[in-house]
Amino acid sequence: ETGVTQTPRHLVMGMTNKKSLKCEQHLGHNAMYWYKQSAKKPLELMFVYNFKEQTENNSVPSRFSPECPNSSHLFLHLHTLQPEDSALYLCASSQGGLNTEAFFGQGTRLTVV
Amino acid sequence: AQTVTQSQPEMSVQEAETVTLSCTYDTSESNYYLFWYKQPPSRQMILVIRQEAYKQQNATENRFSVNFQKAAKSFSLKISDSQLGDTAMYFCAFISGNTPLVFGKGTRLSVIA
Numbered sequence: 001e002t003g004v005t006q007t008p009r010h011l012v013m014g015m016t017n018k019k020s021l022k023c024e025q026h027l028g029h030n031a032m033y034w035y036k037q038s039a040k041k042p043l044e045l046m047f048v049y050n051f052k053e054q055t056e057n058n059s060v061p062s063r064f065s066p067e068c069p070n071s072s073h074l075f076l077h078l079h080t081l082q083p084e085d086s087a088l089y090l091c092a093s094s095q096g097g098l099n100t101e102a103f104f105g106q107g108t109r110l111t112v113v
Numbered sequence: 114a115q116t117v118t119q120s121q122p123e124m125s126v127q128e129a130e131t132v133t134l135s136c137t138y139d140t141s142e143s144n145y146y147l148f149w150y151k152q153p154p155s156r157q158m159i160l161v162i163r164q165e166a167y168k169q170q171n172a173t174e175n176r177f178s179v180n181f182q183k184a185a186k187s188f189s190l191k192i193s194d195s196q197l198g199d200t201a202m203y204f205c206a207f208i209s210g211n212t213p214l215v216f217g218k219g220t221r222l223s224v225i226a
Contacts, residue, residue: 002157033213042117043204043216056213090158092214101148102214104158 003027006091006105013081014113021076021108023091030095032074033102034066037088049074081112115140117207119217126195127225133180134190134220136205145209147181147188152219153201161203164188192222200224 004025013019023032034046048056049068063085065077074091088107094100116139126132138147149161164172164181171179176196180189192199205217 002159031213040122040218042218043214045213045215048213088156092158100208101160101163103160104150107156109156 002103002105004091004093004103004105006089006108008108009106010109010111012111012113013078015081015083017081018077018079020078021089021091021110023074023076023093023105025072025093025103027093027103029093029103030071031093031100032068032071033092033094034074034076035090035092037090037107043090047076078110081110083112086110086112115142115207115209115212115215117205117215117217119205119220121220122218123221123223125223125225126192128195128197130195131191131193132195132222134192134203134205134222136188136190136217138186138188138205138207140186140207140209142209145207147179148206148208148214149177149179149188149190150204150206150216151199151201152204153198158204162190195224197224197226 007022031050033048036044046060047066052068063080067075090107091105092102094102118137145166147164150158151161152158162174162177176193178191202219204219206214208214
């Protein structure tokens with residue numbers, strides 16, 4: 001248990017659905033991240049929040065919308081996804097900056113049908 | 114941009130034997146950190162070991178050690194006395210400045226009884 005909790009663990013959604021992924025950490029960390037893990041590809045950084053401010057958006061399509069209401073919670077809102085968006089979505093948190101070990105959640109396995 | 118390369122998609126090792134996983138990286142930074150993460154079938158990404166670039170001494174954590182060759186930009190992981198529980202995906206990762214973690218594609222390690 002790393003202290004980072006993601007819900008749900010599994011999600012199946014249609015292309016017209018709207019759903020949200022949730023991530024929660026109570027480690028006192030300042031930074032939170034969303035990564036996408038697809039088969040045979042490196043982990044792709046999607047979004048970074050540092051002190052609740054979005055500091056990075058790696059050209060992610062607008063059908064993915066992050067929200068960070070406070071330093072302990074991070075959401076990823078999903079709408080009108082495509083089958084190629086099916087992947088494992090990992091949330092991580094860290095103190096922020098250099099020399100920061102990232103702690104990961106167990107991920108949400110998303111399947112878009 | 115920083116890149117991390119893991120050239121071995123899959124490896125296997127007999128229980129109690131030693132195995133070395135390779136990682137190379139590319140950066141123009143002089144101050145950075147390198148990590149090895151383990152992702153077992155449970156999907157939880159767990160930090161195995163980390164190395165500060167300014168330290169010449171190779172990091173060790175029990176059965177895990179690294180061979181850090183800064184000039185060659187190489188960062189290999191050695192697992193001694195392999196155990197069945199070591200079966201997992203292993204990811205090499207890099208961080209510098211304000212750039213979040215960059216991961217390699219991973220190496221799938223199977224420990225065989």
